[in-house]
Amino acid sequence: MIDYDKIFNSSEVSEESLSPEEGVAAVAVVTAIADSAVEEVDAEILASILWEFEVFEEYSEDEITEIVDRLIGIAEDEGLCCLFNSASEALSDELVLDGFAAGVIVLIDEEELIIPKEKQPYLKKLQEALKIEDEEAEEIIQEVIAAFQEAENEEYFEDEDEEVYESPSDNFTVPIPVDSQQGGKVQSQEGTVGFSDDFGTLFRIDYYPIPLEQLEELEYADREEYFQSILVDKYVPQAIVANVPNAQVKYSEYLEDIMMGSYFVLVDMPHGSTISQQENNGTASRLNAYRGLLGFINADFLYIVSSQRSFLKDENPGSLEEEVEDMKERILEFVETIEFT
Structure with missing residues (x-):
């Protein structure tokens, strides 16, 4: 099993400072890389996910992709622990839950609409590192699942109504x-x-x-x-x-x-x-x-x-x-x- 403590219990911080919005994106990047290699992470896919967040409504998808590319570079050069600690420092109280939600979205199985069992230990460590209570964490997980379900339902009904x-x-x-x-x-x-x-x-x-x-x-x-x-x-x-x-x-x-x-x-x-x-x-x-x-x-x-x-x-x-x-x-x-x- 991967030792997530190396990510969340380090005191190292990146030399590059992050904005609160970049902090949200950084949590998504850390989550995407935690169980895989840096080169396997697709910046454009992550950007398209983050673009759905209200905190990025003023950003274009290209701008978010540039942010994600920069964050991936930090992770590659300085390590996930540095990137996460910088994200944690950058997140305002209002955006901590958004940061956790960004991690949830990256981990969710879109077909089964669940957090896979093997991903749950990481999510628990992320929750603890962001100091989020169990009740709040579960509420966010259910909100993310409900959003996916709603999107699937809309797509289904659009397909049903489409005349060919x-x-x-x-x-x-x-x-x-x-x-x-x-x-x-x-x-x-x-x-x-x-x-x-x-x-x-x-x-x-x-x-x-x-x-x-x-x-x-x-x-x-x-x-x-x-x-x-x-x-x-x-x-x-x-x-x-x-x-x-x-x-x-x-x-x-x-x-x-x-x-x-x-x-x-x-x-x-x-x-x-x-x-x-x-x-x-x-x-x-x-x-x-x-x-x-x-x-x-x-x-x-x-x-x-x-x-x-x-x-x-x-x-x-x-x-x-x-x-x-x-x-x-x-x-x-x-x-x-x-x-x-």
């Missing part, structure tokens, strides 16, 4: 990204599905099976030329310009590192939005919009995933660079929700 669209070709499923209470609609026909609502949200997936012989040819073909011929030369004229005559491609780019090679296109669509705005004379006219397209291949299907950004009557687009990056991000976030089968 299943492609009739059995090649993908995707959570429906629009809400029926906001006018959300799903329009599907062979080879395409669109999701839209009354607020201008639009996501569309077009998909085409690729014959085996063409797939074999694509192994040796120039992917950039292939996608350009599909999106710019065929899809944009047939699916967009045919309905919005003044539409034109504003930007195109081959993305070698995304989806093993993909092609992005931004199309300017004057009066081509899926939503309209009321004019002063009572008539309604369609808003201007940008349409982003991302073409890629998955398994034996060609996919063209698109989204829309509409502009109100007096609203102007940002710079082309900004609009391109925003649209790319929007489409890629949606693509990440698609489960290909």
